[in-house]
Amino acid sequence: MHISKKITFLCLVIFSFGLLSIQQNSKKKMTEEELAACIVKSHSEWGTQCQDCGEFKGYDISYDATYKVYLTSQCDEHLDLKACIQEEDGSWKCFHYEDLTTKDTLVAWACKGTGKYLKWVKPAGDRELIFPTNKEVQELYPPKE
Numbered sequence: 001m002h003i004s005k006k007i008t009f010l011c012l013v014i015f016s017f018g019l020l021s022i023q024q025n026s027k028k029k030m031t032e033e034e035l036a037a038c039i040v041k042s043h044s045e046w047g048t049q050c051q052d053c054g055e056f057k058g059y060d061i062s063y064d065a066t067y068k069v070y071l072t073s074q075c076d077e078h079l080d081l082k083a084c085i086q087e088e089d090g091s092w093k094c095f096h097y098e099d100l101t102t103k104d105t106l107v108a109w110a111c112k113g114t115g116k117y118l119k120w121v122k123p124a125g126d127r128e129l130i131f132p133t134n135k136e137v138q139e140l141y142p143p144k145e
Contacts, residue, residue: 030077035121038075042105044068044115053111067113072105078124081106082131088112090143094134099124 030038050066071083079100084092087110095108108117118141122129132140 030123032121035077035079035123036119038073038077038079039071039081039100039119039121040074041117042070042072044070046113046115050109050111053109065112066109067115068107068109069117070105070107071119073100073102076102080122080124080126080131082120083108084118084134084137084141085110086114086116086141088114090114092118092134092137092141094137096131 045066045068047064047066048068049063050068053063053066055062055065065088067085069083069085071081073079073081081097081100082094083097083106084094085108086092089112093108093110095106097104097106100106118137120131122131
């Protein structure tokens with residue numbers, strides 16, 4: 001009788017681990033394309049006041065060339081985001097946001113922008129996927145001559 005209780009207990013443990021394994025495997029990992037689709041441009045603005053930007057025109061400060069893009073998370077997943085905005089001279093100004101959740105918005109800007117931007121998205125805290133460094137972005141996307 002004692003052996004049958006041990007066997008029953010062992011079967012129950014094995015069955016429990018099997019169920020747990022099935023549940024964990026059923027949680028599908030998102031592809032890079034699915035992750036990228038989670039972050040959408042909600043809107044953009046030209047010529048609005050911007051941090052550290054502006055040119056003096058007489059006694060006034062002009063923000064005519066500033067470009068802002070608003071990138072919003074549309075997924076339930078927690079995400080890390082790197083966004084780079086192109087300046088008029090072809091260089092890229094980069095921003096990094098960690099643990100973006102549903103409806104969170106990153107505002108990225110260029111003082112003299114072209115309207116172009118790049119984005120990279122990964123699951124929050126993922127240490128296997130690595131965003132390009134700011135230097136790598138400049139090298140991978142050089143100014144057009």
